Amino acid sequence: MIFFFPYFIFNREFLVLFQKEKNQNQNQNQNQNQNQNQNQNQNQNQNQNQNQNQNQNQNQNQNQNQNQNQNQNQNQNQNQNQNQNQNQNQNQNQNQNQNQNQNQNQKPRYIKNFLLRNLVAFFASFYSYYIPVAPPKEEEKEKDNENDDKNEIEKDKENEKENEKDNENDNEKDNENDNENEKEKDNENDNENENEKDNENDNEKDNENDNENDNEKDNEKDNENEKDNENENENENENENENENDNEIEKDNEKEKENDDENEIENEKDNENDNENKIFFFIFFFIFFLLKMLSQDQIFKKLVYGVDIPDPIESFEKLTGKIPKQVLDNILIDIGYQTPTQIQMQTIPILLKDRDIIGCAPTGTGKTAAFAIPIISNLKFHKKQGCRALIVSPTKELASQTFREFQALSKGINLKIIALTKKILQPKESENVDIIITTPLRLVYYIQNNQINLSSATCLVLDEADKLFEMGFLPQIDKILNACTNSKITRCLFSATMIKPVEDMALTVLRNPIKVVIGIPNIATNLVEQKLIFTGNEEGKILALKQIFQDGIKPPVLIFVQSKERAQQLYQELIYEGMNVDLIHSALSNIQRKIVIDEFRSGKIWILIATDLMARGMNFLSVELVINFDFPQSLISYIHRIGRTGRAGRVGKAITFFTEQDSGLLQRIANVIKKSGSEVPQWIFSLKPPSHQTIKRLESKPRKRDPISGKKPFQKKFKRNFLRNKKRKKKFHKKPKSKSKSNQK
Numbered sequence: 025m026i027f028f029f030p031y032f033i034f035n036r037e038f039l040v041l042f043q044k045e046k047n048q049n050q051n052q053n054q055n056q057n058q059n060q061n062q063n064q065n066q067n068q069n070q071n072q073n074q075n076q077n078q079n080q081n082q083n084q085n086q087n088q089n090q091n092q093n094q095n096q097n098q099n100q101n102q103n104q105n106q107n108q109n110q111n112q113n114q115n116q117n118q119n120q121n122q123n124q125n126q127n128q129n130q131k132p133r134y135i136k137n138f139l140l141r142n143l144v145a146f147f148a149s150f151y152s153y154y155i156p157v158a159p160p161k162e163e164e165k166e167k168d169n170e171n172d173d174k175n176e177i178e179k180d181k182e183n184e185k186e187n188e189k190d191n192e193n194d195n196e197k198d199n200e201n202d203n204e205n206e207k208e209k210d211n212e213n214d215n216e217n218e219n220e221k222d223n224e225n226d227n228e229k230d231n232e233n234d235n236e237n238d239n240e241k242d243n244e245k246d247n248e249n250e251k252d253n254e255n256e257n258e259n260e261n262e263n264e265n266e267n268e269n270d271n272e273i274e275k276d277n278e279k280e281k282e283n284d285d286e287n288e289i290e291n292e293k294d295n296e297n298d299n300e301n302k303i304f305f306f307i308f309f310f311i312f313f314l315l316k317m318l319s320q321d322q323i324f325k326k327l328v329y330g331v332d333i334p335d336p337i338e339s340f341e342k343l344t345g346k347i348p349k350q351v352l353d354n355i356l357i358d359i360g361y362q363t364p365t366q367i368q369m370q371t372i373p374i375l376l377k378d379r380d381i382i383g384c385a386p387t388g389t390g391k392t393a394a395f396a397i398p399i400i401s402n403l404k405f406h407k408k409q410g411c412r413a414l415i416v417s418p419t420k421e422l423a424s425q426t427f428r429e430f431q432a433l434s435k436g437i438n439l440k441i442i443a444l445t446k447k448i449l450q451p452k453e454s455e456n457v458d459i460i461i462t463t464p465l466r467l468v469y470y471i472q473n474n475q476i477n478l479s480s481a482t483c484l485v486l487d488e489a490d491k492l493f494e495m496g497f498l499p500q501i502d503k504i505l506n507a508c509t510n511s512k513i514t515r516c517l518f519s520a521t522m523i524k525p526v527e528d529m530a531l532t533v534l535r536n537p538i539k540v541v542i543g544i545p546n547i548a549t550n551l552v553e554q555k556l557i558f559t560g561n562e563e564g565k566i567l568a569l570k571q572i573f574q575d576g577i578k579p580p581v582l583i584f585v586q587s588k589e590r591a592q593q594l595y596q597e598l599i600y601e602g603m604n605v606d607l608i609h610s611a612l613s614n615i616q617r618k619i620v621i622d623e624f625r626s627g628k629i630w631i632l633i634a635t636d637l638m639a640r641g642m643n644f645l646s647v648e649l650v651i652n653f654d655f656p657q658s659l660i661s662y663i664h665r666i667g668r669t670g671r672a673g674r675v676g677k678a679i680t681f682f683t684e685q686d687s688g689l690l691q692r693i694a695n696v697i698k699k700s701g702s703e704v705p706q707w708i709f710s711l712k713p714p715s716h717q718t719i720k721r722l723e724s725k726p727r728k729r730d731p732i733s734g735k736k737p738f739q740k741k742f743k744r745n746f747l748r749n750k751k752r753k754k755k756f757h758k759k760p761k762s763k764s765k766s767n768q769k
């Protein structure tokens with residue numbers, strides 16, 4: 025329900041909008057019908073009026089001329105007004121027809137819009153936890169309605185004003201025309217009256233002249249002719265007026281057409297804007313969800329590339345029948361893994377099908393078991409045909425650790441597994457083993473001495489592959505690859521980090537590989553809370569370290585330094601403080617290293633000072649705090665160092681000291697810290713980022729640092745600068761001799 029809650033809210037929102045639009049259109053349709061009816065009525069009335077006018081005109085023609093003219097004018101005015109109204113109504117009708125057409129066109133769009141909105145709503149519901157979707161507020165709705173009403177009222181007012189203006193103009197024109205007509209008609213009437221008077225006078229005169237009869241007849245005839253002429257003139261005027269009315273109607277129609285065209289263009293523009301808004305809306309949401317998914321590692325959480333990718337497993341139980349029952353029991357009962365990790369879900373089925381693979385997953389996510397389970401299952405039982413699986417690790421400690429995990433997973437299965445760390449291979453011993461776990465150097469030694477035959481190997485695993493493809497190991501890896509001559513060999517590369525050049529090189533040795541990437545590549549695990557502390561100088565580091573111990577720590581703690589010399593110096597500083605501390609580096613013997621690791625694992629040692637020897641692959645489950653006393657030499661080194669905590673789903677903490685010397689790589693590492701969810705001081709990002717060459721140079725060799733203990737840095741610096749002057753140097757070295765001579769004297 026929680027999952028689909030925003031879906032319903034979105035849906036409701038959009039349904040409300042949808043209904044609103046629909047109602048508006050329905051109202052428009054209703055109004056349109058009403059208007060159409062009104063227009064029809066008006067037209068009918070108008071026709072009636074016109075008929076009446078015609079009748080009146082006829083009657084008036086028979087009666088008095090003056091009254092007739094007045095009535096005609098009035099009627100004409102009425103007609104014009106009616107025509108204007110008619111025109112307005114026609115405009116409205118046309119607009120409404122357009123709206124109607126739009127509505128008809130929009131009908132399928134309703135469905136589209138509805139689907140589109142539902143799709144978006146569905147996406148929203150998918151990310152319900154990240155998108156707080158508030159239901160539309162009633163106040164906002166009311167405001168929207170008010171605004172809509174206001175807009176409509178304003179539009180109506182504007183239309184009314186325009187109509188009034190048009191009416192006024194038309195009336196003015198009409199009045200002008202009427203006045204002109206009246207004047208003309210008045211003149212005509214005057215003429216008529218004058219003629220009448222003249223006729224009367226003439227008659228009188230005729231009577232006087234005794235020609236009365238003849239004159240009267242003539243006058244009567246003349247009067248009749250005059251009347252006919254007058255009637256003809258009146259009819260002509262009427263026709264002229266009618267023509268003028270027709271012209272005006274035509275003009276009005278033209279205006280209406282222009283208005284209609286403008287309305288059409290505006291409507292088209294509105295439609296285009298609506299479509300643009302919808303597209304923008306959709307794109308915005310799509311990008312929003314993408315970013316959300318990216319920020320929550322949803323997209324890069326699980327990426328599998330390749331062809332014919334076997335289906336992943338969701339549980340170890342799904343492996344029933346695919347792996348020996350004993351192995352399944354070891355996983356579920358003996359070791360107690362309940363569910364496979366993501367890398368295991370993807371890679372176990374792939375390796376069971378003997379496919380080449382690149383597996384990249386964050387530190388502490390069970391990559392060892394991801395390749396150990398299918399390898400043991402594929403080999404099934406011991407065959408006396410030589411080494412069938414070879415696992416190469418960069419350090420002896422890691423090889424020993426992997427050996428232990430293989431032993432645990434293959435318990436009860438007759439497989440011969442050896443770790444070539446301390447063991448010296450007996451002649452022909454390699455022919456009797458199934459799995460060899462080794463470091464590159466030792467393996468190459470046996471290959472070169474023909475003490476080991478790898479032609480029967482069907483599986484080769486390069487653990488911490490990116491490290492093994494670095495220049496230091498590359499020649500040895502090349503020899504190992506050449507020694508594995510079996511054409512059906514499966515090659516697997518695993519690491520928590522993989523940079524592009526190394527990956528490209530690695531891909532050249534794989535055939536039709538499947539690449540599995542869990543999480544964002546080359547990013548520290550988000551189970552580790554990371555912190556950067558500026559210490560100023562070496563002394564500051566010691567003070568900061570003591571402060572951390574004073575604040576309280578939960579052992580065991582792992583402290584990383586950049587060299588064995590510095591490990592020794594720090595060890596002396598801390599042992600002097602009475603702390604339960606030990607150190608491990610490559611200069612110690614194998615036995616010393618093993619003892620230190622065992623004691624650290626058992627909790628006998630609380631604080632272990634280590635070089636990068638311990639940075640990769642070492643699994644100390646109980647380590648909760650990692651301190652980078654010396655800033656790591658590279659980003660990859662940082663990721664592996666802090667990956668010694670926060671393993672197998674547990675949380676951890678990592679603190680990194682830095683001085684001004686470390687500013688080169690500071691921004692890069694700060695970026696990784698930020699991406700994995702921890703806080704970083706913002707000023708670090710305002711620093712000028714180093715060039716690619718600077719980064720390469722910094723990563724190629726460790727930084728020169730002042731010693732941790734002994735003489736204070738400024739004294740040492742002063743002495744070094746002082747002795748740079750050759751003369752001073754000679755004097756400095758001569759002084760003791762002269763003293764001794766004087767003493768002798």
Ligand SMILES: Nc1ncnc2c1ncn2[C@@H]1O[C@H](COP(=O)(O)OP(=O)(O)OP(=O)(O)O)[C@@H](O)[C@H]1O
Binds near residue numbers: 363365391392640641
């Ligand atoms: N399915 C599982 N369920 C619970 N714990 C597991 C599972 N698989 C492995 N582990 C445990 O997770 C821890 C880390 O495993 P592993 O050392 O293989 O990690 P990794 O990915 O190789 O780490 P790194 O990159 O540092 O080498 C081990 O303690 C291992 O026992």
